[in-house]
Amino acid sequence: MNPIDQIVADRDAARHASDPNADVCFLATTDANGHAHVRTLVLREIVENRFGVYMNRSSPKWQQLTENNGYELLLFYPTRQRQYRLSGTVQEIEPASVDSNWNMRPAGSKYMDYFYREMAPQSSTLESRQVLLSGIDSLKNRYPDPHDLLPPDLAVGLDLVITCIDMLDISNPDRIHDRIHHFLKQGTWVEQVLVP
Ligand SMILES: Cc1cc2nc3c(=O)[nH]c(=O)nc-3n(C[C@H](O)[C@H](O)[C@H](O)COP(=O)(O)O)c2cc1C
Structure with missing residues (x-):
């Protein structure tokens, strides 16, 4: 089976088995100093070899991905006993799709995207959590109905266009x-057996 079809089938089976990792992925990048950073993201659509993720352009991961330092995307489905390590290139998702995805986000996430734009970039330092909560309160006063919030330019979707897949199946007893x-x-797709 084509490895992408295999991932899609494993993900579907993981969902049916209530696998806690079925809808997430783990994205590793490196910064300009060569330091590694890894974080959890919601994994959206898988279309052919494109794996969709959404983020904010103010974030370090966005900077790291667009500086073209490369990345590795990890999927691990405990209920399937399968790990996938994926790598390739990055392409921006068209704005219309980003906007319709953004409009379906929970209100809190929408206010956070406005916070990044109007108050402080994602992952920057704040004096206290109170600064964050006051900032969100002031955004809620200014925009009381979250349905009135429009997708900000900083919201972005990326297709991780996968050209290499390392699959490890640990289910053999x-x-x-x-x-x-x-x-x-x-x-x-060409395959090579690796020493596990
Ligand atoms: C289950 C889960 C799902 C997450 N999904 C996303 C996501 O889809 N997009 C995102 O930008 N951050 C998401 N996050 C937060 C990131 O893991 C990370 O903390 C944040 O984006 C800042 O990352 P950075 O400093 O490396 O840019 C998620 C975290 C968890 C625990």
Whole structure:
């Protein structure tokens, strides 16, 4: 089976098994000093080899991804006993899709995106949590109905366009795991067995 179809099938099975990781992914990047950073993100649509994630342009991860330092995306479905490590390139999702996704976000997340734009970038330092709560209160006073909030320019969607997949299956009871490296060559997935 094509490795993307395999991931989609594993994710569907993970969802049916109430796997806590079914809807998330773990994205690792490096900063300009070579320090590694990894964080959890909601994984949206998987279309062909494009894995959609949404974030704010004010965040360090956005800067790291667009500085083109490379990334690795980790999926682990405990209920399937499968790990996938994915890498490739990055493409912005078209603004219309970002906007319709943003409009469905919970009110708190929308106010946070306005906070990043009007008060402080994501992941920057605040004097106290009270500063954050006061800032959110002032946004709620200014925009009392969250339905009136329009998608801010800083909201962005990225397709992680995957060209390499390292699959590890640890379900064999004898602990002799199965590991396969897949890479795209002229539009076709090629596979190599790896020492697990
Ligand atoms: C379950 C879960 C889902 C998350 N989903 C997202 C997401 O979709 N987009 C996002 O920007 N941050 C998401 N976060 C927060 C990130 O993990 C991270 O803390 C934040 O984006 C700041 O990351 P940065 O400083 O590396 O830019 C999520 C966190 C958790 C625990």
